Amino acid sequence: MKDNKCFLYQVEDLVFSYTLGNQRVEALRGVNVAIPASSLVTISGPSGSGKSTLLNILGLIEPVQEGRVLFRGEDMKWMGEKRKNLVRKLEIGFIFQQFHLIPVLSAEENVRYFLVRQGLSKGEIKERVEGSLESAGLWEHRKKKPSELSGGQKQRVAIARAIAKKPCVIIGDEPTASLDQKTGFEVMELLARLVETEKTSVILTTHDAMVQSFSQQNIHIQDGTTCG
Numbered sequence: 001m002k003d004n005k006c007f008l009y010q011v012e013d014l015v016f017s018y019t020l021g022n023q024r025v026e027a028l029r030g031v032n033v034a035i036p037a038s039s040l041v042t043i044s045g046p047s048g049s050g051k052s053t054l055l056n057i058l059g060l061i062e063p064v065q066e067g068r069v070l071f072r073g074e075d076m077k078w079m080g081e082k083r084k085n086l087v088r089k090l091e092i093g094f095i096f097q098q099f100h101l102i103p104v105l106s107a108e109e110n111v112r113y114f115l116v117r118q119g120l121s122k123g124e125i126k127e128r129v130e131g132s133l134e135s136a137g138l139w140e141h142r143k144k145k146p147s148e149l150s151g152g153q154k155q156r157v158a159i160a161r162a163i164a165k166k167p168c169v170i171i172g173d174e175p176t177a178s179l180d181q182k183t184g185f186e187v188m189e190l191l192a193r194l195v196e197t198e199k200t201s202v203i204l205t206t207h208d209a210m211v212q213s214f215s216q217q218n219i220h221i222q223d224g225t226t227c228g
């Protein structure tokens, strides 16, 4: 495989298994895919096919056991823990099905909280918090706590928190699954707009044809392998 920085990820012959007691569960049995930068990519497939496992490897949450994964041309197998932490902290934004917001903090404080650890100046933090709340359409709701927000608004806060990092990729495990179709559609419109305007890449697992309709590339996984 040629190392190519135009690709965000290059995945070759990726194999991954979990160990459960003395049993091995083969979650990925050979995944091959190249993901270009600045695109919206979905990962689809039946339940248990390996979608979340692949996403967790791309997000540096699970290690590369066998095969090769390049992140912007860098071989993930040779990244030490320190480097992985730095990449997760600075380059990758995460969004989740259940939002994972801090309940006692307002929308604005949720967005600011993780930025403070990034060593940015006060002015830069303020600019990023305000900018990301505005692009997520949350300005008027910025003082509200998660319990005062709808599901769609909570996911927007999570997206604002992710984009405030200015990451090169936002990774989400079924981020619209707990939202109704209309709200999920609006969240997808927001993510598609980010790809367009900020050139951020977005990679999502999904079961939903509506979510797939927004993608420039769909990776279909069946029994731990990429098909087609």
Ligand code: ADP
Binding pocket: 018, 019, 020, 025, 026, 027, 045, 046, 047, 048, 049, 050, 051, 052, 053, 054
């Ligand atoms: P999907 O996201 O497509 O539903 P997963 O990647 O979650 O699939 O799971 C792929 C396979 O790995 C399944 O057989 C699942 O049961 C198994 N698996 C997932 N996570 C774990 C884990 N932490 N320990 C053991 N087996 C797991």
